[in-house]
Amino acid sequence: MAKAPKRRQRARGSVEELPSGALRVVVYAGIDPVTKRRHYLRETIPANTPKAAEEAERAIRRLQSQVDERRQPRTNASLSQLIERHLELAELDETTRRTYRGYVRNHIEPLIGHVKVGAVDADVLDSYYAELRRCRHHCDRRPFTEHRTKTQHECDQRCRSHECRPLGASTVRQIHFILSGAFRQAVRWKWVSVNPMPTGKPPSAPKPNPRPPTADEAARILGEAFTDPAWGTFVWLAMVTGARRGELCALRWSKFDLDQGTIVIDTSVAQNSSKKWLKDTKTHQQRRLTLDTETVVLLRQHRRSCDETAAKLETKLCPDAFVFSLSPDNSEHLVPDSVSQRYSKLAARLGIDTHLHNLRHYSATELIAAGVDIRTVAGRLGHGGGGTTTLRVYTAFVSEADQRAARALFDRLPNRPEQPTERERILRNPRAPYEAIAGKLSAAIESGLLPPGTSLPPTKQMAEQHGVSQGTIRRALDLLRTWDLLDEFRRINTAR
Template sequence: MESHVVRVAGTLLLMAGAGRRQKRQRGSIEELPSGSLRVTVYAGIDPVTKRRHYLREVIPPGPSTRKEADKALRRLAGLVDERRNPRTNATVDQLLDRHFELVGLERSTLATYVGYADKHIRPLIGGVQVGALDADLFDSFYAELRRCREHCDRRPYVEHRTKRPHECDARRRPHSCTSLGASTIRQIHFILSGALKRAVRWRWIATNPIVEAEPPPAPKPSPRPPTAQEAAQILAEAWKDPDWGLLVWVAMVTGLRRGELCGIRWRHVDLTGGVLALERSIGQRSAETWEKDTKTHQHRRIALDPQTVDLLREHRQRCAGRAEALGLEPAKDAFVFSLAPDGSTHLLPDSVSQRYGKLAKRLGIQTSIHKPRHYSATELIAAGVDVRTVAGRLGHGGGGTTTLRVYAAWVSESDQRAAAGLFSRMPARPANGARAEQTITEPRHPYEAVAAALRREMEAGSVTVGEQLPAIKNLAEAHGVSAATAQRAVSLLQTWGYVEVLPGRGVRVLYTDPIDTTDHLPDPASSSNGSPLGEHPRRQLFDLVIRHRGTVVARLTTELDRTNAAELREVMSAAVRRSGGDDADIGEYEMELREAGEDELVTTFVAPVSSCR
């Protein structure tokens, strides 16, 4: 068979069988004017542009340029053979366009994601080819988002309230770089992650490069519900308009989202059974509104208390009266909260937020329309309602996982109250006297045996009052125990009142006659109060914290006897009245006792049920 050598684009190729049909060359190596070699491998048709797609790599000039070019040619050809090469030159902008066309998101969520892409993704990495993305690029991208949310060029400039022609006012100010929030950066990460997953599925790229990137950690939830006093102020101000007052009341009682409040129709309210059926919500983006499913796509039924049912019944009569006064009939499927006399239109979620925000601002309270939802959740948890029930009322998914994560602090407080309630119902601990006498006659531990032996020596007259006991080391050797055991024995004798430990001067005998150890063995729960041995001071200075359904309403310090229930109730009752509460509701309060200046909780007092009636 005849063979000959052919040069193709600067590469020597050995061809066999001149008369035989040759297979098309997969790649080429081209010498550039600079002396570099450009390696090119055909990789099929670009699915986006429908044009031929090539993989290219430039090898800089050097002593091993030819060898490196040959290696690059084989490597690129291998990528194509194994289908691990990028199949397109499409950019991130083109990928996002396709992704947003196909992604199945709710309208407001999609609008938010498109806004994030237009504001933060496209200006920074929109022109980068999808195949060129890697973890290093994403880490640099996230660092830029954390540096400045406006992506400035680090040169000073003046920020205006709008880019349109306008008259400058106090809102005109020098630009100051502020970081984009961690939650927003995470959402941008998830937008790109979803788009790149599609790119892998479409075989635009072989692997998802964002898997190796590290978005910022999720921020810890901080609900910050209004306090009981703030909630009372907000409701008192809102009730000046009965319709608006009812909306705020329902928000606090049910914990509904603002869109769910706007979407309630009278057919969803069962005034006879006292149940509210949540099925729909109102979405809004700028001036556009639409009716949609709830956030978690769950239909839920919320039980209503009798007072809320009565308020809704009065509101329905009020709406019917207004329509009748204008000669109208209530709409067939009227909304509960509406500015239209016939209830045919719903409120705008943005308008509800603005009105609530202005109300709170007048009162000097920093809150938003979403905070009554937190108030409802925390009050239910503080009242002892189980987390699954709270999650069901709020519409949280995951069987309460979200509720536990967001309201962990309130669940912890509820658990502490449960522990205190269980302690109050536990049977009384046996008296200490029997155990002390058993220690003397039937010691169970080595240190008890040493203490009993030393006591017998004292009672026998071997050691007299005022004498010094042998050193701890000598006691340990005499009784065949360790120094630590001998030290515990001396401490037990001190507890019984037989000896006195003099720092730096040894142990002095105080008493040698038989004594009743019942009065000298301290209660373990109260042995650290700093009182003289054998004494249990009944009156003590305590720091008190008064809570109403988990919310702190008063803090004070006073001297009292923590074993006197009548005195404790009197102190708590006075504190409740001073904080504006009603003595008749004292059963809803609890009082935490801590020794003055200490952090450790001594006990929690709750008024007996009989005294609350």
């Protein structure tokens, strides 16, 4: 009986002599899990090394041992399994955990999630980081269209041909930190004997590049925001305090002492899609800030407006009312994502390329430009470290430097636009159909098209003329009466 031919085994190592006389040792290490290409371990023996040939043989055996250790690790667990267990046991804030899981789902599992824990080494990490820097979508280099949504839709200008863009350096570093934490746990659990992460080289941390709005842009933003006084107050307070958006949404009236001109920031609103909850601030510390006199006046006006709105709806503000709310009794906070979207739309209307967080940069840079020391600036912004100890306790004393900071920031802020009267606001920017009709009739009366003593047509006829309901016409006529343009018999007043 004929014997089956023996399978030819791949030579696992070789030595080649370089033109310089040095010896290069090459050992086959399998297929790279990221690029799917053959992977080799290499080591060079200098030309002047005594007994270079023997040293090369020892290098071959050493590299072969490394390959064998990677192929037969202490556990068969994959990298995805390690990270999942690590995130389950790690003490992380809910928002941080959600962010990490997003990185794992989008950038770790598709590329190296299947790799055995013991097979991860410097070569795998370098290849992995190179792929992240090549394309953030990890494409296969074939052309395709990036659609604006995964659901059925009609393509528009937002659906465009894919262009490879690298993943941001800060995101790659975050992924490196996730892997480092997971492998530290793997060493503790004896899944691996050595942590490979110190051998990896993530990109350097990007240099901070804050882009606060200029003084002119800040003035334009405030002017547009104050067309709605409540929204204008929100934007003004963001400029003055430098608070994060979640902290502004979580502000309650009970945290203000308008007589003393102080505010305590100790809570933030977190959001995960439609889920929202209250939590500590980002650095888990509270801070007490001094407010300038103009901001105190503005907040008093905003409080009176909230009380008047609640009274009109036959209710009143609840004891723990939020400062900014869409509910009549201010019992519900604003949604952080909605606030950011509204600000972005405001900036887009003005042609300014900015976002809400840049108001935080604006506050910081203006304070520094005014000569306020860095420790005080860090304290007002709630940065970890940097002299914020006196701001961590509710009853902490507000230092003289903090008071100077409040005055310095106010001196550099643009002037708050004057508030138009209700009539001026309606004539300039009507928000409802009855306001638009009242504005048109007012303009006709002021221009003389409707002279004094003229009787207006019947309500039904006016409703048909303007394409609205009779109730809308009646509300418009009531508005004209409050402006003393119309008498009780629907005639234009002769004395105005």
